[in-house]
Amino acid sequence: MAAPIVAGAAALVLSKEPKLTNEQVTYRLASTADDLGARGKDTSYGAGRVNVANALKYRLLSTPVVSQLTDKDKAIRIQYKEAFKGKVIITGKTKVEKQLSSDRTFNQLINIPPQKGDTIVSIKLVDEKGNESCLSSEG
The missing domain is CATH 2.60.40.10 (Immunoglobulins)
Structure with missing residues (x-):
């Protein structure tokens, strides 16, 4: 069930910032997800629940x-x-x-x-x- 939700969230992020790499989109979705269960990534909830609003507010800074x-x-x-x-x-x-x-x-x-x-x-x-x-x- 989560796959189409995550794919849609990834598509929205890419529509806002089309030059992001797959790794950057993955990182953005994981780092802006709502943490569920045990703190951090876990076997029950993975990175958590996708939070599209947070993912779209987030801005990737240039690499120093x-x-x-x-x-x-x-x-x-x-x-x-x-x-x-x-x-x-x-x-x-x-x-x-x-x-x-x-x-x-x-x-x-x-x-x-x-x-x-x-x-x-x-x-x-x-x-x-x-x-x-x-x-x-x-x-």
Whole structure:
């Protein structure tokens, strides 16, 4: 029963933003769904109940450009080509969150703990309205 509902929701999202990839539409529907049952994704309810209104309000932010990392680096440079107010979330060996605000483009150096050579570090922007960028990763 859920398949035609999800397909219709995906079609509405794509009609609003036709350049989204399949992965971006899937992420949008899952991240804006109403969580049911156990917190987060679970075997009974999956990602939850599709919330088309939330999915259509959501806006995918541009992916930030990040500097290349080595295991000796203690900071990461993040560049963003739009005005932004929200937080940057950096996950790797540990999680770092930092509030950022800029009326135009920014080029920010953010301190992070040194990472092991095989660690994948992901960077995501989340604005005040809950809109997110796709993950940008360095490994």
